[in-house]
Amino acid sequence: MSQPQSTHTVTLGRPAPASYFHQGWAALAAMLAALAIAIGAGVALAPLQTLIGAVALSLLAAVTLAGARLRLVLGIGVLAVVPIVSGLAAYGQLHPHELKLLSDAVLLTGFVPLVQAVSGMRKEVKDLAMLIIVLLLAGELVGAVHSHGGLALSVPAVWQDLRWLGAIGWGLHLGSRLTATQRVRWAYRLLVGWNICQTVVALGQIALGEGAGTRFSLPVVSGAFGHPTLGSIVGTILLCLVLSDALSPTRCLSRRQLICGAALALLVVVISTRLKPLLAVGGLLVFISSVRLVRGRWLSAAIAVAIPVVFFLGLPFASGLTATNAESGNGLVGSIAGHAGPRTSLLSGAEKLADDKFPFGWGLGTFGSNIDQSAEDSAFGDAGLDTTFGFSDAQPAFRYDSLMAHVLGERGWAGLGLWVVAFVAALVLMVMISPEYLFPAGAMAAALTLTPISPSLQDPTLALLIFLPVGLCIAPMSKLRMSPSR
Numbered sequence: 395m396s397q398p399q400s401t402h403t404v405t406l407g408r409p410a411p412a413s414y415f416h417q418g419w420a421a422l423a424a425m426l427a428a429l430a431i432a433i434g435a436g437v438a439l440a441p442l443q444t445l446i447g448a449v450a451l452s453l454l455a456a457v458t459l460a461g462a463r464l465r466l467v468l469g470i471g472v473l474a475v476v477p478i479v480s481g482l483a484a485y486g487q488l489h490p491h492e493l494k495l496l497s498d499a500v501l502l503t504g505f506v507p508l509v510q511a512v513s514g515m516r517k518e519v520k521d522l523a524m525l526i527i528v529l530l531l532a533g534e535l536v537g538a539v540h541s542h543g544g545l546a547l548s549v550p551a552v553w554q555d556l557r558w559l560g561a562i563g564w565g566l567h568l569g570s571r572l573t574a575t576q577r578v579r580w581a582y583r584l585l586v587g588w589n590i591c592q593t594v595v596a597l598g599q600i601a602l603g604e605g606a607g608t609r610f611s612l613p614v615v616s617g618a619f620g621h622p623t624l625g626s627i628v629g630t631i632l633l634c635l636v637l638s639d640a641l642s643p644t645r646c647l648s649r650r651q652l653i654c655g656a657a658l659a660l661l662v663v664v665i666s667t668r669l670k671p672l673l674a675v676g677g678l679l680v681f682i683s684s685v686r687l688v689r690g691r692w693l694s695a696a697i698a699v700a701i702p703v704v705f706f707l708g709l710p711f712a713s714g715l716t717a718t719n720a721e722s723g724n725g726l727v728g729s730i731a732g733h734a735g736p737r738t739s740l741l742s743g744a745e746k747l748a749d750d751k752f753p754f755g756w757g758l759g760t761f762g763s764n765i766d767q768s769a770e771d772s773a774f775g776d777a778g779l780d781t782t783f784g785f786s787d788a789q790p791a792f793r794y795d796s797l798m799a800h801v802l803g804e805r806g807w808a809g810l811g812l813w814v815v816a817f818v819a820a821l822v823l824m825v826m827i828s829p830e831y832l833f834p835a836g837a838m839a840a841a842l843t844l845t846p847i848s849p850s851l852q853d854p855t856l857a858l859l860i861f862l863p864v865g866l867c868i869a870p871m872s873k874l875r876m877s878p879s880r
Contacts, residue, residue, distance in 0.1 A: 433710045469568045470584055476500050477858040478591070478618055480563035484855065485620035497854035498553075501560030506564025511570065515827070522823045529816035530556060537805035538810065540757040542769055551804070558857035565865020574831065574869035576644035578639065581833075581863040585632040586655065588859070589662045592625045597666045609667040619855070622666045623848065627859050631672035634678050634840050635863065638833035641682050646831065649738055670844060677701050677843025678836045685825065685832060698839040702798060702846050740785070740796050741846065743777030744803035748810070750776070753805030762800030762852075763794055773803065797845040797852045817842055827868055834868045837861075842854030842863035 448720070476496050483493035534552045541548050549760050569577040595618040601606065605613030617625035636655045639647045662673045681698035688694045738761075747756040759765045762772040771780065771787045779785040784792030794800070802810045817838075824835035841860050844850045851857060 396562060410521045458733065462876065464570075466568055466580070467643050469564070473500065473564060473568075473743035473858070473862060474584060474587060476704040477588075477624070477855045480858075481619035481621065481624050483620075484684055485616065487616065487620045494854075498557065498857055499566065501557040503852055504560030504563035504567075505564065505599055507567030507570075511566040519823065519827055522819060522826065526816050526823060528821045528854065529812050530820065533801075533805055533809045533812035533816065534758065536754055537758040539754040540751055542683060542757045542760055542772070546728060547757075547759035547766055547769060548625045550765050551763050553854060554593050554765070557854060558851045561857045561861035562865035562868070566868060569866045570870070573646075575646045577833070577869050578635075578833070578862045578867050581866040582632075582635060582647060582651060582655065584866070585628065585635060585863055586619075586658065587725075588628040589632050589658050592628055593658070593665065594618075596625060596662075612664070612667050614667050614737065615665070617666070619859075623670070623855070624855060626663055626666035626668040628669050629659045630674045630840065631661070631837060631860055631863060633659035633671070633675060634837050635833050635867075637678060638682065638831070638836045641686075642832045644831065651876050667790065669863055670848060673843050673847070674840035677842040681821070681836055681839035682832055685835075691825050692818065693821045695825070695835075698821055699818050699831055699842060702843050703814060739779060739782050740792060740799045743774065743779045743785075744796075747773065747803045748806045751806055753806050753808040755802065755804050755809055758804055761803030763804070764794050766793040779802070794852075796847060799846070800849075800852065823869070831867065831869065834864045837864045 422662060433615050468833070479488065480494045480497040482488035483491055483496075503589040512520060515523075534548075534555065537551070538548050565581075569580070573578065596615050599615040599617070600613050605615050607614050614622060616622060619625055619628070632655055636647070636652050636659065639645055640652055675697065680701060681694065684694035685691075688697065704752075746763065747761060750756075755761075756773050756776070757769075760769045761777070763770070767787070770790070770793060774780050774785050774793065780787070783789060801813050805813070821835050823839060824838060828834055837860060853858075
């Protein structure tokens with residue numbers, strides 16, 4: 395009996411043939427050769443984009459191979475710098491302009507840890523996540539029915555609509571070895587760092603007289619991220635974190651952190667001279683109130699998503715907000731939206747395109763995507779906006795200022811319906827994963843509230859500023875066993 399067992403063990407322990415190693419080295423050499431060819435071709439055709447991609451992949455490898463503590467510090471440090479660089483480049487304050495693609499490179503690599511994190515969650519979470527993906531992709535397919543540019547236009551449009559998910563993936567990865575309290579405190583540090591940077595740069599620009607006019611009797615400055623709206627977003631998300639922590643069943647921040655964070659966030663919002671954060675905070679408070687007062691996750695999520703939808707559908711009928719020239723609205727909604735007249739016209743134009751191609755919309759990449767200028771010109775002409783200030787081919791400044799108009803114009807009423815249901819499910823998913831800490835779901839509700847009057851989820855820099863802290867704070871129920879006391 396023992397002899398066959400011994401023979402079997404020896405057989406299993408024999409070294410592999412030399413040809414096996416030769417085949418392995420040959421495969422590795424082939425892979426390296428293919429990589430060298432790809433890099434060489436990339437450098438010849440698009441050197442800066444190739445460099446950005448190589449740096450992003452190198453950082454991904456470094457973060458993956460480093461120790462846990464070093465990986466966390468390195469990852470958060472690098473990701474904190476990316477939206478600053480890409481924001482400045484996108485608004486022409488940092489050259490070369492292609493540096494704005496850093497955000498896209500980071501968001502693309504974020505899908506790897508996103509898939510890994512979701513695959514390790516419990517079955518009902520994975521099922522709901524899969525439903526959300528199906529709904530989002532179904533909305534994109536609806537938009538492809540009347541595609542005007544084929545895959546060359548549709549693929550970048552789909553990526554633009556879904557890339558915000560990569561920011562959540564990076565947040566999940568960085569917090570994977572942390573407790574819930576540690577996750578929230580690292581997100582707090584990240585947001586405080588962004589807000590301090592924004593405050594210092596903005597105050598410096600004000601002191602040097604670099605403001606571009608005034609608003610509400612305050613000088614308008616670009617700040618650390620290249621545009622006042624981006625600065626207002628970091629203040630808004632920090633304020634959302636503070637309010638969510640104070641109103642959640644389980645609390646992770648001290649009273650001192652709450653007070654200091656709220657004061658810093660309010661200062662940044664004031665300096666930004668933007669009132670959009672008031673809408674976002676309002677959406678957050680409505681969502682948290684609905685979670686606490688209304689029975690049923692789906693109903694509370696539907697209430698939160700209904701806010702931007704009702705605002706979107708009602709805005710064109712608000713008095714004093716319809717404009718066909720350079721004049722802006724003067725009412726309360728006009729002050730909040732900023733340049734409300736052109737934005738209202740944008741929403742009305744989207745409805746016209748959706749009605750003309752009912753129920754599918756004008757096609758992916760044609761309305762508010764900023765991918766193909768000629769496709770945009772054609773769509774805005776058919777919407778009757780080609781001579782309206784902010785939408786003409788000579789002055790397209792406001793074409794990309796409403797995510798919800800973008801969704802409706804390109805995917806029609808059917809696509810908008812799928813989009814709404816997908817985000818109702820997304821809010822339910824956030825609460826399902828983290829029922830005791832409401833910041834992840836609340837921040838998403840705040841971002842959705844801004845969709846009628848801003849690019850919100852569509853912009854890569856905004857996606858990082860909003861959803862990197864969200865992903866960092868998403869903690870499974872097993873990690874939320876914390877004392878509710880301070």
